[in-house]
Amino acid sequence: MIKYNLKCKNNHEFESWFSNSLEFDKLKKKSLLECIYCSSKKISKSIMSPRIAGKKIDHENLNNKYLREIQNEKKNLIKIRNYIEKNFEYVGKDFSKKVRDIFYDKKNKKTIYGTTTLKERKELAEEGIELLSVPWIDKEN
Numbered sequence: 001m002i003k004y005n006l007k008c009k010n011n012h013e014f015e016s017w018f019s020n021s022l023e024f025d026k027l028k029k030k031s032l033l034e035c036i037y038c039s040s041k042k043i044s045k046s047i048m049s050p051r052i053a054g055k056k057i058d059h060e061n062l063n064n065k066y067l068r069e070i071q072n073e074k075k076n077l078i079k080i081r082n083y084i085e086k087n088f089e090y091v092g093k094d095f096s097k098k099v100r101d102i103f104y105d106k107k108n109k110k111t112i113y114g115t116t117t118l119k120e121r122k123e124l125a126e127e128g129i130e131l132l133s134v135p136w137i138d139k140e141n
Contacts, residue, residue: 008035009042077137084134088113096120103129 002021007013014036018024024045027033033043088111091098095114102108116124116131124131 005046006033006035006043007046008038008040010035010038010040012037012040013046074137077135078139080134081137081139084113087111090114096124099124099129099131100127103127 001017001019003015003017004024005013005015012035016033018027024033028043031041034041035043091112091114093115095112095116098112098114102110102112113134121131
């Protein structure tokens with residue numbers, strides 16, 4: 001259901017409910033709309049303001065919730081970083097070379113981490129070497 005403010009050619013204003021937004025147009029086209037004051041058939045929609053029902057948004061609580069979520073995500077990323085640093089060998093910029101050595105030597109089960117350029121990542125992907133990128137969160141900040 002939708003409510004419209006209506007106005008006749010004599011400037012009488014009144015409200016009416018319609019089953020949907022197209023219903024007004026259908027009834028107007030068939031001349032089935034009529035002013036409740038003067039019975040004029042020349043009816044148009046007048047300016048109306050929508051009514052919105054809902055809960056009042058508590059922006060302060062919403063912001064606090066958002067900040068807590070970000071802090072939780074940061075804590076989780078720091079846990080991941082700590083795990084990687086504890087259990088993987090850091091190879092720095094030699095990552096592409098070292099990961100190839102491990103990939104092609106099927107007996108080598110070494111776990112490493114380091115850095116690559118976008119070009120190196122593309123080359124490794126073309127060779128079928130899949131990498132996982134982890135956002136490296138600064139522990140101090």
